Amino acid sequence: MLSDITLGQYFPARSPVHQADPRLKICLTIFSIVLIFSAGNFFSLGLAVGYILLGMASSRTPLKLYLKSLKPVLFIIVFTGVLNIFYGTGEPLWQWGFIKITQNGLLNSLFVSIRIVALILASSVLTFTTSPTQLTDAIERLLKPLGKLGVPVHEFAMMMTIALRFVPLLLEETDKIMSAQKARGADMESGGLVQRIKALVPVLIPLFVSAFRRAFDLATAMESRCYHGGEGRTKMKQLHFGAVDWLVLLTAALALGGFVALNLAFPPSIVR
């Protein structure tokens, strides 16, 4: 049951977005988030959303997956949306006691909701089209300049890689230990919250013991394969900034140009 969990949300497919350099994808995700937050009116916001939709459409990933990624944040979207309705200024359209709804409030609510949805979708494009390994690799390379300042970039990337490798293993092990404890009569499904947490102790202790044992083994294996930190290390897979990447970059530049123009040409849509 636990081993069904897939790590990350990578959806393997062949699309220009999948082929694009992961470094570029990370940068563009940040770029889209900046666009979303600096959008002052519905027109520029529309363009930013359009840009994200373009990314979604060319990722050859089912729309259903994207909608699914919105599910966990549905509550936040509704909550902030509703809250914004009542905080508008100007002439009330409808009033009941001190509660009033204004046109400005409704527009604000819509604006904020679109922002959050766009935010989630933008990061989904990245995680659906980039495998965890590629992501780690790209982050390591993007943060490399920080290494000169003494930030242990390689070590962090190595930790990420190992975590990604061992999470499925430890999940499987948890499953096994839980079955073993159940077979010995452990009760994990009844009782109140405190009791259930207490019931997890006999699962966690063996899990930790085994994790430490694995860590010792792994350290031996890594050392015996000549691991000695990031110094003098090469990489088999080199990232190439190819034709697809230039094309993607071009679309980003176009989007940025249009965005700035729209942002300046129209008055701000939300007024506080």
Add this chain to the structure above:
Amino acid sequence: MAFIEARGLRYRYEAEEGSHEVLHGVDLDIEAGEFVALLGHNGCGKSTMAKLLNGMYTPSGGTLTVDGISAADESRQLDLRRRVGLVLQNPDNQLVAGVVEEDVAFGPENLGVPPGEIRRRVDEALKAVDMYRYRTHAPHKLSGGQKQRVAIAGVIAMETQCIVLDEPTAMLDPRGRTEVMETIQKLNREKGITIVLITHYMDEAVQAGRVVVMDDGNILMDGPPRQVFSDVERLKRHGLDVPQATELVYRLKAAGIDLGGSPLSVEECIQLFRKRLV
């Protein structure tokens, strides 16, 4: 000079309760291209020996040289490790990356090999252990035998001259065990890689060219499998097993039925029976 040369090799574990010596002066020569099985019951010092061979431990006394490199010289530790690869018992704990080919690339990457050359070595290593078509798979989706073969590929991608395997088949099912043994034999035969196989399975030890039996930090017996396993009584006295076929014939002999030989495999055993019956 032999590829591996140990003279009066001692190793002591230092603990808070005091030190504990596990190797008491071992003399051992292993030539390049040999296939040696290292036997002995738990705590006899086999695993310590394995870790000394690739520089994970440094000798407490005596000398150990591998390909002319002294294991006591800490500045040459990496040189030693690139010559002698280590494969451990648990296949899950020794794979580092989340993709097979990237795991195999781990060793050469550490050595600073250029990317194109790594690619070539990784492909070659994966083909040598017959795992090439699984190169993009995640390790946790593979069987035990397959994972162990990936671990072996990770070692040969460093172009090591010797592989030390510490009970590589102990956690595998019979099929995985056969896969790993076939791979080891192939590497020894075709690539001339020196193999030191630590094992508890006598039918695996029989496949080696030479068997070294250790007992309580010393070398007890050393010779071709046929010679070592013919001394059933001595092995039994030290709490060690012999191959099943050898055991059967030995017991028959003790019961008064002498088949006139000491077979190592089931086939040989059948031959003996046939000779006797026909």
